[in-house]
Amino acid sequence: MASPDKQQKRAQRAKAKAKQNRSGKGKPSPVHPVLNHPSVNEPFDDVFLDLSKFDFNDIMENGFEPADYDDLFQAMKAAESISLLAMCVVFLQYPVLELVIAEEEEDPATDFLMALLIVYRGIFHDEEEEVTVEWLGSDEFQDAYNLASDILQRKNARDAGRR
Template identity: 75%
Template sequence: MASPDKQQKRAQRAKTKAKQNRMGKPKANLIHPVLANPMIDEPFDDVEIDLSTFDFKDIEENGFDPAHFDDLFQAMKAGESISLLAMCLVFLQYPVLELVVAEETEDAATDFMMGLLIIYRGIFHDDDEDAAVKWIGSEAFQAAYNEASLILQKKTARERVRT
């Protein structure tokens, strides 16, 4: 039997290890530090989105109701409170957006994305369409959007390697 001193050291190591496991370990080789935030990395995992009911043709013909995208807009606002890059990461991970980009023409997908961004700016920043389009075309937004796109490409590539 180990001495009381050794037993105490073992118990302390076990206690420390259990605490580390409860708190979660930092992700090794994180692609970008902003992805350490669960609000930014996979922000829609807990959101119920039925992609089978999504009708892009109806949106093209009649426009969309911003209320249907409230989960996206709220997540984007939370991301924007961290940084513009975080907001772009949230936006690009939206499952409906991923579906539109995968299944529709590039022009249709771009129009849809622009529409979402314009509505978002109108709701949270009181921008009219011209101001929102100017913001989307700004160097700051374009740089954050392009960086977010690259980060997600790297993340996807890494996930494919693991599976």
């Protein structure tokens, strides 16, 4: 858990970024054009999530409640109207997923990410699990997901260099 001072600084940056996004002003992203969309670049800055209450082991044992991820799913749907790449960038920026990817072993983390994507596709595309799993293995999805991961790594490295 970040210190209260660090949390306050993050909150201030989030407010400034949200205000910038609402005004539509800002410099174009030097990392990738997909980040120029306000709904794609840091879409969860104004969403409060108490990550201290997130229990990955409980989710792995008992599953998760899709309603708990409505803010993620809505942001993904909005980004998907831009492109599949935009949807993947939004997905990978969700704070819960960032935590899971950073702190959990690869196989359980991958299972959790896939479960979220399966639920998302079931809700918004009325797809059965088998169809979604096939889509997740497609070159189109894999290319978009890998590029999204690369874009966010470059963005995070650039942001870290500014601090």
